[in-house]
Amino acid sequence: MHGPGRQGETHVRLEGVTKVFRGLGRGRPDVHALGPIDLDLAKGEFFAVVGPSGCGKSTLLEVLAGLATVTEGTATFEGRPIKGEVPDGVGVVFQEDACFPWLTVAENIGFGLRETSLPAGEVEARVRRAVATMGLDGFAGAYPSQLSGGMRQRVCIARTLVLQPRLILLDEPFGALDQQTRLLMGEELLKLWRETGATVFLITHALDEAAMLADRIGVMSARPGRLLEIIETGWPADRDSRIIEESAFGAITAKLWRHLRAESLKVLGKGTDAA
Amino acid sequence: MNDAPPWRGPLLLVIGVTAVWQVLYLLVGEIALRSPAETVASLAGLLADPRFWPHLRETTLAFGFALLLAAASGLLIGITLGVNRFARDVAEPMLVAIYSIPKVTLYPILLLAFGLGISAKVAFGAIHGFIPIALFTMNAVRTIRPVLIKTGRIMKLSPPALMWRILLPAALPEIFTGLRIGFSLTLIGTLLGEMFASQRGLGFMLMNAIGLHHVDIIMSITLLVTVFAVTVSLLLIHLDRKLPR
Ligand SMILES: Nc1ncnc2c1ncn2[C@@H]1O[C@H](COP(=O)(O)OP(=O)(O)OP(=O)(O)O)[C@@H](O)[C@H]1O
Ligand SMILES: [Mg+2]
16 A cells, blocks of 8 residues: 555646756856756655755755745646745745744744634644654753754754644754654654645655655755656555565665765766766 | 852942952042042932932933934844845945944034934934944844744745744844943943033033032042943843843
């Protein structure tokens, strides 16, 4: 059995999406960061993206989030074009620490909820649940500066998830976590994904993370980032971190690495093995 | 350091300053100085004198208005320049230039514009104070981490909400530093304004006392202003440290 949404309707569609950062004069060259990229995400699927450093993964995420405009091509979410405006129902966890340092953990998590019309009691209840789910018990009143990097990232994840987005965009959300916590947070994410039926778009540099979490994994080339291949994992929806013991897991990771090794070497300026 | 009670620093400061003052007094003598004890006594006498109150009132009022004006215009200009790159490129060199000229040279013009009343002092105080507030605010807003703004956009904050809930709190620690400096400079500006052309206020009294060589009054007013400035500054520093960053 495949993940919940694989046969379902298209949730996100990218057609020829390209991003060029203009150099803005004085001899600074344009940077072709991304694309062209064609990609359909099915409603409720878990899609992971891996790619060498600087290949345009974060740029792709910003396009999906409506934070960046495309230079060419179109991006649509739930049938409507995303054009430099954040669509309703999209949540983002950024690569950098995005906690508000002047707010406590609980206030950070409830930040977006307070913008909604939810009653205060419901906001508080959701925040309390999120604090517990993210393993932040006892830190609700703490300020971000009193937390570790991994805990801060969990605050940001919680702040996004409490809004119950239909499309969740995550940019290396577990980058600051240690390996054990990473696997367990991955399990939490899978659980949330199953419960909410949200579409997940996850950028990661950890191949095992991609192999364990995703229904499909997109492998990107060195900049300008293009999709080299999309690998189907074929995992059941009720998977957890124990699938890393399966032989298929090793095969997927190996395949990912085969692609990525060559691309990463290009980024490091070492050319290919033949050179 | 951190487990010392919050009043320890200020207490040491008072003791230190008083000691230095006493020693100076013993060295210099009655011609130019009064002892700490005498000064406190003459200040008490001054405060008990009803003729002193209009002067104090005038200065307080002028300073209050000047600070309000400096803070409001400084914040407004600072935020505008912080958000708008083009405006910043144009205005920043001008602000820095104005900041560096001795503002006393502007005073005759202000007097012509505002006359001898309270408004000239207010304007003079505000001119001293608003530039550091504007510059600090501008830098604070400019250096806010973009990811915080992006988070606000993802949460679909309206532009005013973005300003109140993210821009201002993110910039607050640095704005606070600007306000602290702005406070001191506004106070100096207001008093200077009173000293050069005015018929009322502490600055005016000070100038008169200097002319008549009333060392008691000079010392008392200096003490009063110093105690006020230091107290507020310490309070602001204390608040500043309590801001989470
Ligand atoms: N605002 C910008 N202006 C100019 N160039 C940019 C801008 N943002 C990103 N770039 C360039 O676009 C390319 C892709 O950047 P992006 O951040 O999307 O890469 P990434 O795949 O997320 O990298 P990493 O794995 O290191 O996070 C990089 O070469 C980067 O220098
Ligand atoms: Mg990135």
